[in-house]
Amino acid sequence: DQQVKQNSPSLSVQEGRISILNCDYTNSMFDYFLWYKKYPAEGPTFLISISSIKDKNEDGRFTVFLNKSAKHLSLHIVPSQPGDSAVYFCAAKSSGDKLTFGTGTRLAVRP
């Protein structure tokens, strides 16, 4: 049972344009959401997070939006840069530190 889903396995975007990565979840107990970036053969690195009491969190080029009623969150990267090319995982948690990850979206930013 995949409680966190990223329905787009891949995304290709032109450099300078906006990248939008989507994530859906089914568990209404999740109250904290995170985005991680992962390069091959490396562990995930934290990008940005959002609490369920908010609907938006922004950090530089990265903005995460949360729609609780739709159980949907998205990560916006603008402007996209070639160095952003990686696999992006959304993750969710309720209490404790255990994270449930989505299946990942591979982002390719074309120069």
Added chain:
Amino acid sequence: GAVVSQHPSRVICKSGTSVKIECRSLDFQATTMFWYRQFPKQSLMLMATSNEGSKATYEQGVEKDKFLINHASLTLSTLTVTSAHPEDSSFYICSAPRTGGVSPLHFGNGTRLTVT
């Protein structure tokens, strides 16, 4: 810099042998650590929660006798894949929560296990 160190980064072993993977928290203590497994093009699946000084908690479907976890100190957890088979080939990643940090979890760089 890295706050969670994982070794080895890559290991190749023969079927039937055992492999030990170490996960260390570098400048903080971790009473719990998490072990994940990632198959190609798939999500990170939580295998077990390692608890310092007590037994690990395994997720449903993970064989505790196959994947031995030891958390003997506040900075070290080990995962031993016993009697490895080719289907155990995967990418194993550990993580540890660090209080006061921006991210609730810090990840090691993972271990690529190939069983021949």
